[in-house]
Amino acid sequence: MSRRQPARTTASKSPTFFRRHILAALSTGPCLLAACSRQDGQSEGASVSAGGGAAAGRPPIAIGAVVSTTGAGGTAGQYQAQAYQLWEAQVNARGGLLGRPVKLVLYDDGSDPVAAARQYQQLIDQDKVDLVLGPYANSATQAASTVTEKAHYPMLAAGGNASDIWKRNYRYLFGVFPPVERYFDGVIDLAVQQGYRTLALLAENTIFPQQTAAAAAAYAKAKGLQLVYQEKYPTGAGDLSAPLRKIKELGPDVLLGASYQPDSILITRQAKELGLSPRLLAFSVGAQAEDFEQALGADAAYVCAPSIWEPPLGTPGSQEFVEAFQKRWGREPDFHAATGYAAAQILEAAVKQARTVDRDRLRDTLAALETATILPGRYKVDESGLQIGGFTIVLQWQGGKKAIIWPESLASGKAKLPMPDWNAR
Numbered sequence: 001m002s003r004r005q006p007a008r009t010t011a012s013k014s015p016t017f018f019r020r021h022i023l024a025a026l027s028t029g030p031c032l033l034a035a036c037s038r039q040d041g042q043s044e045g046a047s048v049s050a051g052g053g054a055a056a057g058r059p060p061i062a063i064g065a066v067v068s069t070t071g072a073g074g075t076a077g078q079y080q081a082q083a084y085q086l087w088e089a090q091v092n093a094r095g096g097l098l099g100r101p102v103k104l105v106l107y108d109d110g111s112d113p114v115a116a117a118r119q120y121q122q123l124i125d126q127d128k129v130d131l132v133l134g135p136y137a138n139s140a141t142q143a144a145s146t147v148t149e150k151a152h153y154p155m156l157a158a159g160g161n162a163s164d165i166w167k168r169n170y171r172y173l174f175g176v177f178p179p180v181e182r183y184f185d186g187v188i189d190l191a192v193q194q195g196y197r198t199l200a201l202l203a204e205n206t207i208f209p210q211q212t213a214a215a216a217a218a219y220a221k222a223k224g225l226q227l228v229y230q231e232k233y234p235t236g237a238g239d240l241s242a243p244l245r246k247i248k249e250l251g252p253d254v255l256l257g258a259s260y261q262p263d264s265i266l267i268t269r270q271a272k273e274l275g276l277s278p279r280l281l282a283f284s285v286g287a288q289a290e291d292f293e294q295a296l297g298a299d300a301a302y303v304c305a306p307s308i309w310e311p312p313l314g315t316p317g318s319q320e321f322v323e324a325f326q327k328r329w330g331r332e333p334d335f336h337a338a339t340g341y342a343a344a345q346i347l348e349a350a351v352k353q354a355r356t357v358d359r360d361r362l363r364d365t366l367a368a369l370e371t372a373t374i375l376p377g378r379y380k381v382d383e384s385g386l387q388i389g390g391f392t393i394v395l396q397w398q399g400g401k402k403a404i405i406w407p408e409s410l411a412s413g414k415a416k417l418p419m420p421d422w423n424a425r
Contacts, residue, residue: 060103061096061357063088063347064123065133066144067159067340071111076336077136080159081106082329083340084133087348090324097351105129113143120147130357133343134176136336138162145173154350154363158343159336162208166386172359174366175387176343177375180208181215183306184256186394187282188216190304190406192223194417196253196279200229202243202267203258212284213258228252237263241270248276253418261286265295272299272422279418280304282394288335293397301399302419306392309338309375310404312412313393317345318374342373349379376410 065084068077088104096102105127109116116135123129124147134157135144141160148155149170156174157165163179178185191199199220203213210232217227228250231243244267247255255278257267264286271281286292287305296303309315311322311332321341325333333341346369351357354365370380370389380389394406396415403413 058096058100060101061098061131061351062103062105062127062129063131063133064105064107064120064127064129066107066109066116066119066123066135066140068111068116068136068140069108071109073111073137073140076334077108077111077159079334079337080136080340081108083325083333083337084344086321086325086328087341087344089328091344091348097348098355098357109135109140111137111140113137113139116140117143117147120144124148124151124153131347131351131359131362133340133347134158134160136160138165141165145170148172152359152363154359154366156343156346156366158340161387163211163386166384170385171367172363172385174346174381174385176346176373176379176390177308177339178377178387178390178392180212183212183284183392184216184258184282185219186306186392186406187254187256187280187304188220188223188225190394190415191225191254191280194280194415197224197226198228198250198252199225199254199256200247200250200252200278201227201231201256201258202240202247203230203232204237204260204263205232205234209258209260209284213256216256216258225254233263238266239270240267241274244270244274244276247278248274252278254278254280254282257281257283259283259286261289261292265292268296268299268303275422277419277421281419282306287397288395288402293400298400298425300397301425302396302416304394304396304405307335307395308390308392309335310393310395310402312404313374313376314410314412315374315376316372321374338374342375342379345373346371346379376407 067081068074069081084104088102091102107119109119132148132153132155134155135141136159138160141157142165145155149172154172156176158176161177161179163181201213201217203209229247233240257264264283282304287303288307293300349371350362350365350369354361370378372378375390376393377390382388393404393410395402396405398416404411405415
């Protein structure tokens with residue numbers, strides 16, 4: 001496959017332009033997101049000027065990343081890529097890093113983990129970048145980290161949080177947001193605060209939902225909740241009324257669905273049809289999205305969901321990030337953008353603390369670093385590099401909008417619990 005010359009998108013391009021030109025580039029080979037480099041080696045339209053001239057005339061710090069901006073993960077990945085680009089512009093406006101401008105070298109892997117690994121190798125061997133930021137999605141993170149680990153390049157995993165990724169004794173991979181097993185921690189803490197005692201779990205029989213459900217069951221038990229029902233169901237199930245009838249007979253206080261969006265909608269609809277009204281109803285994935293409320297209308301009310309980050313969140317720098325992202329890209333950021341931006345914040349903090357781009361020294365700095373980002377909690381990792389300082393927040397649909405209801409220190413509204421019976425609404 002032919003190699004394209006390094007290129008960069010400019011801040012003025014719209015998301016539509018961004019997608020259209022990526023697709024065109026994919027047809028000719030590995031895609032690098034930017035205007036084509038000039039023959040003299042200086043990229044046209046590059047945002048590498050430093051605020052106050054502090055970085056002027058010095059060689060840039062090249063930071064490479066491979067992010068899915070097309071393919072199955074392209075919609076989410078675009079947010080992450082745009083967050084990286086926003087940070088690049090901001091850090092250069094502040095004078096760069098170590099008095100040098102930052103130059104982002106960004107490829108699109110087309111949502112192909114094999115391509116992601118190959119392109120990180122290209123960033124290291126051919127583009128000779130100084131540092132890297134992580135790809136989008138767990139599969140790409142797992143594949144690409146094998147390359148960066150061998151080359152001793154520290155990688156901040158902005159788009160992956162499957163805990164298995166950190167069970168390989170790698171030393172150069174660091175988590176940015178909580179692992180999937182902690183998704184329901186906040187929901188369970190909220191249930192305990194409300195005085196609820198019994199719990200039912202319904203989970204799709206695939207890896208992510210099963211890992212989430214198993215962890216939720218263990219955490220609930222540790223918090224004193226009684227697990228009265230736990231069952232798995234096949235992917236693509238069009239009818240879950242049978243297990244929901246069993247759950248109704250048991251009458252648990254809390255029903256958790258470890259599922260994706262289609263099933264979270266299905267379970268809510270069938271719970272209404274069957275008159276199943278737990279005091280708290282929450283889903284791991286799907287209920288966070290606007291599509292959930294659009295599909296269910298008023299029936300989405302009172303449903304809860306964990307989230308990594310939301311635009312109304314009052315963490316330090318969060319609102320400034322939202323405003324800057326909207327100004328540059330013309331749309332509100334989602335949590336994929338937030339995790340990408342947080343990864344860049346962490347890298348910036350590490351470089352400043354280490355006062356070098358020496359990768360082994362940065363690896364040691366990242367292993368010991370504790371710092372705030374726009375995400376809830378703080379960046380802090382265990383000895384394997386797994387993120388342990390962050391936590392999920394809990395959302396609830398109220399009046400057609402999402403309210404942050406947990407933890408109380410970050411809440412934008414009060415929890416409306418217990419969820420009323422369907423026939424009492």
